[in-house]
Amino acid sequence: MNDQTKAFNFVLPSTIQYGKGRIKELDQILSGMGAQKVMLICDSGIVKAGILEKVSALIGADKTVVVFDEIEANPKDYNVMHGAALAASEKVDALIALGGGSPIDAAKGIAAVALQGGAVRDYAKKPIGSNCLPIIAIPTTAGTGSEVTFSSVITDTTEQFKFTIKSPHIAAKVALVDPEMTYSLPPAITASTGIDALTHAIEGYTATCTEPIAEALGLYAAEYIGKYIVRAVKDGSDEEARDGMMLGSLIAGLSFSHADVASVHCMAEALGSLYDKPHGLCNSIILPHIMRENLPYVEYKYARIARALGVSETDDRKAALMGIERIEAISAEIGLPNFKSLKIDPKDFRKLAEMSEKNGSNPSNPKPMTADDYEALFYKIHEA
Numbered sequence: 001m002n003d004q005t006k007a008f009n010f011v012l013p014s015t016i017q018y019g020k021g022r023i024k025e026l027d028q029i030l031s032g033m034g035a036q037k038v039m040l041i042c043d044s045g046i047v048k049a050g051i052l053e054k055v056s057a058l059i060g061a062d063k064t065v066v067v068f069d070e071i072e073a074n075p076k077d078y079n080v081m082h083g084a085a086l087a088a089s090e091k092v093d094a095l096i097a098l099g100g101g102s103p104i105d106a107a108k109g110i111a112a113v114a115l116q117g118g119a120v121r122d123y124a125k126k127p128i129g130s131n132c133l134p135i136i137a138i139p140t141t142a143g144t145g146s147e148v149t150f151s152s153v154i155t156d157t158t159e160q161f162k163f164t165i166k167s168p169h170i171a172a173k174v175a176l177v178d179p180e181m182t183y184s185l186p187p188a189i190t191a192s193t194g195i196d197a198l199t200h201a202i203e204g205y206t207a208t209c210t211e212p213i214a215e216a217l218g219l220y221a222a223e224y225i226g227k228y229i230v231r232a233v234k235d236g237s238d239e240e241a242r243d244g245m246m247l248g249s250l251i252a253g254l255s256f257s258h259a260d261v262a263s264v265h266c267m268a269e270a271l272g273s274l275y276d277k278p279h280g281l282c283n284s285i286i287l288p289h290i291m292r293e294n295l296p297y298v299e300y301k302y303a304r305i306a307r308a309l310g311v312s313e314t315d316d317r318k319a320a321l322m323g324i325e326r327i328e329a330i331s332a333e334i335g336l337p338n339f340k341s342l343k344i345d346p347k348d349f350r351k352l353a354e355m356s357e358k359n360g361s362n363p364s365n366p367k368p369m370t371a372d373d374y375e376a377l378f379y380k381i382h383e384a
């Protein structure tokens with residue numbers, strides 16, 4: 001268990017509005033905020049899937065909508081800067097972030113830079129003031145949890161490094177979480193984003209800086225995701241599974257935003273920065289490997305995760321190992337590829353290892369990890 005004498009704060013700046021069909025409340029939320037001109041932030045996939053059109057149609061004729069659909073995967077610093085310039089010149093008074101983690105993370109940067117100026121990179125080091133544009137976050141994947149986190153991970157395209165900006169001021173004012181938004185998600189994205197959510201649950205539960213509420217949320221989220229991920233991937237029309245994944249992802253987001261992520265994300269973000277590989281996919285490949293590294297440090301917690309995933313073994317060490325095997329079996333069943341398919345050049349392993357060590361979440365990993373440890377692990381995963 002966690003140290004029960006440890007002091008902690010639990011702040012939740014976002015109002016969560018969860019439920020099937022609640023996307024229809026969007027206009028009412030905007031009116032409640034007094035918004036008259038809004039910027040809708042998304043990526044080209046959302047436009048092609050017809051989701052932008054569907055959501056735009058819900059916004060009342062009394063409001064003006066400016067669309068910014070240029071967000072890329074692993075959102076880039078220039079995506080934020082272009083979006084912020086447009087929001088400032090159009091003088092919008094609210095942002096709608098529609099999509100997976102990339103548009104929602106980018107919106108958080110835009111919210112600050114549009115009103116406070118400067119480069120988004122600067123906010124990794126300096127405090128973010130309270131004058132940010134309000135965000136309504138509408139997730140379309142059950143994965144990132146970004147709709148309830150205070151942080152945003154952006155790629156510095158000059159240095160090829162991901163940096164994080166973090167403040168309650170950039171958190172969404174409203175997380176409008178409607179599981180129906182995920183019903184048309186293709187199986188491969190359901191799989192990789194679902195394992196990303198499971199990683200958030202496990203890392204939030206076990207991070208060195210975690211606290212009791214984040215632990216409880218992480219464990220509970222793991223149970224939802226373990227129960228429903230295979231069903232949601234195999235049959236996208238299984239509404240119970242889709243709803244369960246949306247809740248699991250949301251609760252996992254609450255867990256890690258109040259604790260942290262750890263080494264799985266350190267390695268995945270390095271891969272995302274250098275090779276622009278999808279975040280969820282990288283996490284899904286790395287997760288069981290980091291869990292084997294961490295096992296001696298968090299055996300009891302991994303045993304509890306295993307039981308949340310349906311393992312009934314009573315011995316903690318055996319249960320913890322069975323839990324890792326269960327995650328590997330789930331990944332295989334939902335068709336996630338192996339590391340080799342990412343085509344990472346081993347010559348880059350040292351650089352990737354150094355980037356992983358430099359990641360702000362590295363100290364949150366249960367096992368202290370050095371660049372040498374990461375390098376050895378990249379080789380091990382490559383050979384697996």
Ligand SMILES: [Fe+2]
Pocket residue numbers: 144196200265279283
């Ligand atoms: Fe993640």
